Amino acid sequence: MTTTISNGSDVWTATQVDGYSATRTGRNVLHPIIGSNAFAVALRPSSLRKGNLKVLFTDVDIAQGFLDGLSNGDEMTLDSTDRPNINMQFVLDGDAELELDDEARRNWWVIFDWQETD
Amino acid sequence: MATPKSISVIAASVPVATPAGSVFYTEGFEVDTGGWVAGALTYLMNRPTGSLARTGTYGLATYRNASVGNLPFATKSLSGFTPGLYYTFTAWGRQPNSADPSAVLGVEGIGHGASVTTTTLGWTQATYVFQATKTTHVLELRSNAVISANVAWDDLAIFEHDPIDLQVTEASITLDDSHAPYGVVTLTAPIPSEEILELIDPRTRQVVLVSAEQEWIEDYKADQTRDFAFRIGDREIDHVNKTVTLTGYTNEFFLFQAGLASATAVEIATVSVRDATQQILALAGQTLEPGTDDHVLPTDHQTLAATNLVTNPSSETATTGYVAVGGTGGTATITNPVVTTPYGTRVSRYTQTASPTTASTTGQYYDVAVTAGLPYSFAINKWDLNFYGGLQFAIEWRTAAATISTVGTVSLGNTAGSVNVNKYTQPDTNSTDSWAFSGTGSIAATTTSPHTGTYAYAVTRSSGTANWSISRTITGLTAGKTYLISDQIRTISGAGTTTVVVGATGFGGATQTLSASYVNRPFSFVATSTSATLTYTFSNVTSGAVVVNVDQTVLTEITPGPNVGVAEIINFVAPATATVARMHYRVSGTSSAAIGMTMDMDGLIAVQGTTLPTYFDGSTTDTAVNDYAWTGTAHASTSTWKKNVASAMTINPGDTYWDFLDTVIQAGALRLFADEQGVWRLVEPAGYLVPGLLNVGETTNAVEGNDIISLVRSSEGVPQWATGVVIKYTWIVAGVTNTAYDVAGTGDVIARIEVERPFPGAGAAAAYLKRYTGRGRVQNLTALLDLEATPSMALSSTMPGTPIQTGVVSAVTFYWSADGDEHGLMDVRSRGLTDTPETAWVLQPVGYAWDDVPVGMSWPEYVTP
Numbered sequence: 001m002t003t004t005i006s007n008g009s010d011v012w013t014a015t016q017v018d019g020y021s022a023t024r025t026g027r028n029v030l031h032p033i034i035g036s037n038a039f040a041v042a043l044r045p046s047s048l049r050k051g052n053l054k055v056l057f058t059d060v061d062i063a064q065g066f067l068d069g070l071s072n073g074d075e076m077t078l079d080s081t082d083r084p085n086i087n088m089q090f091v092l093d094g095d096a097e098l099e100l101d102d103e104a105r106r107n108w109w110v111i112f113d114w115q116e117t118d
Numbered sequence: 119m120a121t122p123k124s125i126s127v128i129a130a131s132v133p134v135a136t137p138a139g140s141v142f143y144t145e146g147f148e149v150d151t152g153g154w155v156a157g158a159l160t161y162l163m164n165r166p167t168g169s170l171a172r173t174g175t176y177g178l179a180t181y182r183n184a185s186v187g188n189l190p191f192a193t194k195s196l197s198g199f200t201p202g203l204y205y206t207f208t209a210w211g212r213q214p215n216s217a218d219p220s221a222v223l224g225v226e227g228i229g230h231g232a233s234v235t236t237t238t239l240g241w242t243q244a245t246y247v248f249q250a251t252k253t254t255h256v257l258e259l260r261s262n263a264v265i266s267a268n269v270a271w272d273d274l275a276i277f278e279h280d281p282i283d284l285q286v287t288e289a290s291i292t293l294d295d296s297h298a299p300y301g302v303v304t305l306t307a308p309i310p311s312e313e314i315l316e317l318i319d320p321r322t323r324q325v326v327l328v329s330a331e332q333e334w335i336e337d338y339k340a341d342q343t344r345d346f347a348f349r350i351g352d353r354e355i356d357h358v359n360k361t362v363t364l365t366g367y368t369n370e371f372f373l374f375q376a377g378l379a380s381a382t383a384v385e386i387a388t389v390s391v392r393d394a395t396q397q398i399l400a401l402a403g404q405t406l407e408p409g410t411d412d413h414v415l416p417t418d419h420q421t422l423a424a425t426n427l428v429t430n431p432s433s434e435t436a437t438t439g440y441v442a443v444g445g446t447g448g449t450a451t452i453t454n455p456v457v458t459t460p461y462g463t464r465v466s467r468y469t470q471t472a473s474p475t476t477a478s479t480t481g482q483y484y485d486v487a488v489t490a491g492l493p494y495s496f497a498i499n500k501w502d503l504n505f506y507g508g509l510q511f512a513i514e515w516r517t518a519a520a521t522i523s524t525v526g527t528v529s530l531g532n533t534a535g536s537v538n539v540n541k542y543t544q545p546d547t548n549s550t551d552s553w554a555f556s557g558t559g560s561i562a563a564t565t566t567s568p569h570t571g572t573y574a575y576a577v578t579r580s581s582g583t584a585n586w587s588i589s590r591t592i593t594g595l596t597a598g599k600t601y602l603i604s605d606q607i608r609t610i611s612g613a614g615t616t617t618v619v620v621g622a623t624g625f626g627g628a629t630q631t632l633s634a635s636y637v638n639r640p641f642s643f644v645a646t647s648t649s650a651t652l653t654y655t656f657s658n659v660t661s662g663a664v665v666v667n668v669d670q671t672v673l674t675e676i677t678p679g680p681n682v683g684v685a686e687i688i689n690f691v692a693p694a695t696a697t698v699a700r701m702h703y704r705v706s707g708t709s710s711a712a713i714g715m716t717m718d719m720d721g722l723i724a725v726q727g728t729t730l731p732t733y734f735d736g737s738t739t740d741t742a743v744n745d746y747a748w749t750g751t752a753h754a755s756t757s758t759w760k761k762n763v764a765s766a767m768t769i770n771p772g773d774t775y776w777d778f779l780d781t782v783i784q785a786g787a788l789r790l791f792a793d794e795q796g797v798w799r800l801v802e803p804a805g806y807l808v809p810g811l812l813n814v815g816e817t818t819n820a821v822e823g824n825d826i827i828s829l830v831r832s833s834e835g836v837p838q839w840a841t842g843v844v845i846k847y848t849w850i851v852a853g854v855t856n857t858a859y860d861v862a863g864t865g866d867v868i869a870r871i872e873v874e875r876p877f878p879g880a881g882a883a884a885a886y887l888k889r890y891t892g893r894g895r896v897q898n899l900t901a902l903l904d905l906e907a908t909p910s911m912a913l914s915s916t917m918p919g920t921p922i923q924t925g926v927v928s929a930v931t932f933y934w935s936a937d938g939d940e941h942g943l944m945d946v947r948s949r950g951l952t953d954t955p956e957t958a959w960v961l962q963p964v965g966y967a968w969d970d971v972p973v974g975m976s977w978p979e980y981v982t983p
Contacts (some may be wrong), residue, residue, distance in 0.1 A: 029938070029939055029941050029942060031821045031942065031943060033817060033819070033821060034816040034817070034917070034918065035816030035817040035820075035918055038121045038818070039121060039822070040121065040122040040124070040902050041121060041123040041124070042125075042126055042903075042940075042941050042942030042943075043123060043124065043125045043335070044125075044936070089922065094595065
C-alpha cells in the first residue's frame with residue numbers, strides 16, 4: 001500500500017497521494033471537403049496522459065529532496081501498489097510547488113504538473 | 119458520401135555503415151551458378167567440387183583469360199536493394215597460386231573493397247561494405263590471379279544494415295518538376311543522441327530514408343506506401359524547443375555542391391547533352407538511366423581522341439600486313455574470306471597447309487609502328503579458332519630486324535573450354551584391330567620398340583619400291599564435327615628415306631619424313647558423314663624391305679571452346695630501341711597445328727595510350743559526337759577518331775557541375791532530375807509523363823483550391839506568364855566579352871533571362887517559353903493525401919463553378935504532423951490546364967474504347983457510363 005517515485009537513482013516514498021487528475025488530448029484532424037457537409041478524418045492517436053499530482057511527505061527534507069529530484073530534468077517513474085493504473089513514466093511539465101500542510105502544520109505537499117512519457 | 123477516414127504514417131531513418139543486420143542474399147552454388155555470369159575476358163565459369171568448394175559440394179570458379187588490367191571476374195545483377203542503405207558483401211575466395219593471391223569484391227558503378235591477401239590454395243574471406251544507390255546493382259567477384267587457373271568462390275552473403283530510426287514529429291515532402299532539386303523533404307524530430315547527431319551531419323553526404331504509409335478505413339481507397347531517399351543538405355538544431363530539423367534533397371543536390379576546383383577550364387569532349395550528362399554524373403559517382411532523349415550542340419571544333427595504328431585492321435580489301443607463321447617445317451596461308459563481323463565483311467584467316475615437323479608456334483601476326491618510351495594498348499576484337507590449343511594473344515616489341523621482348527601474353531579460352539572425345543584408340547593388344555594393309559607386305563602387332571605400352575603395329579613393305587598403306591574405317595562420327603588424328607610413327611628398318619602421309623579418305627593428308635625416332639603426325643578434318651577411313655600411306659623410293667612402327671593412334675572429336683570475345687593488352691610501354699609492336703595471334707604445339715586448322719582474327723586496334731577505346735577504323739560510321747577517318751587510303755592507313763566539341767561544353771574554374779549542365783540541358787529543351795529513389799533521368803519534358811491520373815474534386819477529396827491567372831511580375835521582375843523569352847548569353851574569351859541572344863515568341867509579355875556562359879546554340883528560349891505558356895492558368899489545390907500523386911502525372915480537377923480542368927501535376931507536397939492541422943493533406947500545383955467537357959476521352963473509365971460509343975451518337979449526347 002505504498003506509492004514511490006524514483007528517478008533511477010533516488011526513491012521517494014509518499015505518505016499520501018492526493019489530487020490526481022489526468023487528461024489525454026485528442027489529435028484527430030477534421031478536414032472539411034469542398035462542396036460537402038462531411039469531413040474527412042485524419043486519425044491520429046491521442047497524446048499521452050498529462051495532469052496534476054499532489055503528494056504528501058511527513059519530512060520536509062524528503063519533500064525538499066523530491067522537489068529537487070523533479071527539477072533535475074530526469075524522467076521519473078511512479079509506482080503505486082494501491083492504484084497500479086496510475087503507474088507511469090513522466091516528466092515535470094510546468095510548475096512544481098512545495099507547500100506546508102495548513103492543518104497539520106508538520107506535513108509537506110509537493111504539487112506538480114506532469115506529462116506521461118511512455 | 120461516406121466520410122473518408124485515414125491514418126497517415128511517416129517514418130524516417132538514417133543508414134549506418136555498422137553493424138551488419140539481416141541477411142539479404144546468400145549463395146553457395148549448390149544448385150547452379152546462381153545467376154552469376156562470366157565477365158569480359160573471363161572465358162570459363164563452372165561449378166567445381168572438392169577443394170574448390172569451401173562448404174557443401176560445389177563452388178564457383180572463374181578461369182583467368184586476360185591481360186594486365188583485366189582481372190578474371192564474375193558478375194550478377196541483384197535487385198531489391200534499398201537506395202541509401204548500407205550492405206556488407208562477403209565471399210570466400212581461393213586463389214590458385216602465390217604470385218598475386220587476392221580476392222576483391224565490388225559493386226559496379228560504386229567501387230570495390232580492398233584486395234584481400236589470401237593463403238595460396240586456402241580460403242580467405244573478403245568483405246566490402248557499400249551504400250546502395252539503386253534498387254538493382256551488379257555485384258562483382260574479382261581476382262588478380264596472374265596465371266591461367268581456377269579462382270574459386272563460395273559462401274557468398276550480403277547483409278542489410280538496419281538503419282537508425284528518427285522520431286519524426288513534423289514532415290513534408292515536395293516533388294516539383296519545375297524545380298531543382300526535384301524533391302525536398304523537411305523533417306522535425308526531438309534532438310536525438312550525439313551519435314545520431316553525428317550521423318546526420320550534411321557534410322557526410324548522409325542519406326535520410328523516409329517511408330510513408332496511407333491507410334484508408336472502410337476501403338475508401340486502396341492503402342498506399344511510398345519510400346523516399348534524400349541527401350541531407352541542412353541540419354538545424356533548435357535548443358529552445360529541443361528539436362532538430364533536417365532538410366534533404368534528391369540527388370541533384372550533389373551537382374549543386376560539387377564543381378571544378380582548378381585554375382583552368384575543362385572541356386567536355388562531346389556535343390551530346392546526354393553524353394556530357396553521363397560524364398558529369400560519373401564524376402559525382404552517379405549514373406544516368408538509359409534513354410534516347412538527347413540534344414546535339416552545334417560543333418565548333420574537334421579534338422583527337424585516338425588513332426588506330428593498325429593500317430589494315432579488318433582485312434576488308436586485302437591481307438596486307440598479316441603474316442602467317444607455319445611453324446618449323448610447316449606451311450600456312452593468309453586469306454581474307456567473307457565472314458561478317460561487327461568490324462566488316464571479311465576476316466584475316468590463317469590456314470595450316472602443312473603441319474610443323476616439331477612442336478612450334480603457329481599463327482599470324484601484324485606489325486604496328488611504335489615509338490620507344492610511350493605506352494600502348496592493343497586488342498583483337500574478334501578471334502575464332504576452328505580447333506583447340508594453347509591459343510594466345512601477345513605483343514612482341516621489336517627493332518626493325520630483331521626481337522626485344524614479349525609482353526602482355528593473353529591466354530585465350532579456346533583450349534580450356536574445348537570438349538574432346540576419343541572416338542578411336544589403337545588397342546595395346548596383340549591384334550591389328552581391323553586395320554587393312556595394302557601393297558606388298560603386311561601389318562602385325564609387334565613388341566619391338568613400341569612408343570608406349572607393350573604393342574605397336576609393324577607395317578612392313580617386304581620388297582619393291584611401291585607405296586604401301588594401312589587403313590581402317592571409323593564409325594560413330596557426326597557430320598560437321600572436327601576430328602583430329604594423332605599418333606606416333608617411326609622407322610624400324612630399311613634403307614633410304616621413308617615418308618608417311620597421314621590422312622582420311624577424301625580429305626588429303628599430312629606428310630612427314632620419318633626417322634628412327636617417334637614423331638606425332640597430326641591431321642584434322644571435318645566429317646561429312648558418320649564414318650571416315652583413316653589412312654597411313656608410306657613411300658620410299660629405295661627398293662627393298664622397310665618396317666615402320668605405328669603406335670598410339672587416336673581419333674578425337676573436337677568441340678571447340680568459347681571462341682568469341684575481345685583479347686586486350688593494355689598499357690605497356692615500348693622499350694628503348696623498339697620501333698615495332700608485333701601483334702601475335704597464335705597457338706603452340708604440333709597437335710594444335712594440324713592441317714585444316716584455321717584461325718580468324720578481325721577488328722585489330724592499337725593505340726598510343728594507357729586505355730583502350732572501343733574498336734574503330736576510318737570506315738566506322740560517324741555520329742553526331744564522333745568523327746572517324748582514314749589518314750590515307752581506306753583500309754591501308756591509320757585511322758583517327760575525333761570528337762566533335764562545342765565551346766559551351768566547357769566547365770570554368772569554380773563552376774558547379776549544375777552551373778555547367780543546366781545551360782546545355784536548357785539549350786536542348788531537356789530536363790535532368792533524380793527521382794526520390796535516386797534514379798537520374800534526362801527527358802524531353804513534354805514527352806515525359808508519369809502513368810496514372812490524379813483526380814482532385816469537390817465533394818470527394820478537395821479541401822482547398824484556388825485558380826490563378828495573373829500578369830503581375832514578381833519583385834525581381836519575373837513574369838508568371840509570358841508570350842516571349844529572350845536569353846542573353848555573355849562569356850569571355852581571351853579577355854574579350856562575347857554576347858549572344860536566344861529569342862522565342864512575341865514581345866507582348868516578355869521574360870528576360872541572363873546566363874554568363876558560352877552560347878550553346880538556340881533552343882533554351884523556346885523551352886522556357888513553352889514552360890511559361892503552360893503557366894497561363896494555374897490551380898493550387900489542397901486535397902486528402904494521395905501517395906501516388908507525382909509530378910508529370912495527368913491531373914483532373916473539379917472545382918465549384920469552374921469547368922473541369924485537365925492538365926498535368928507540376929508539383930505536390932505531402933504533409934505529416936503529430937500536432938499540426940495539415941496532417942494527412944497534400945498541396946497540388948498544376949500546369950497546362952485546359953477546360954474539358956465531362957465526356958472527354960481522358961475522363962472516361964480505364965479501358966473504355968472508342969468503339970464502345972454507340973454509332974451515330976454525338977459527344978453532346980454522350981453520357982459517361
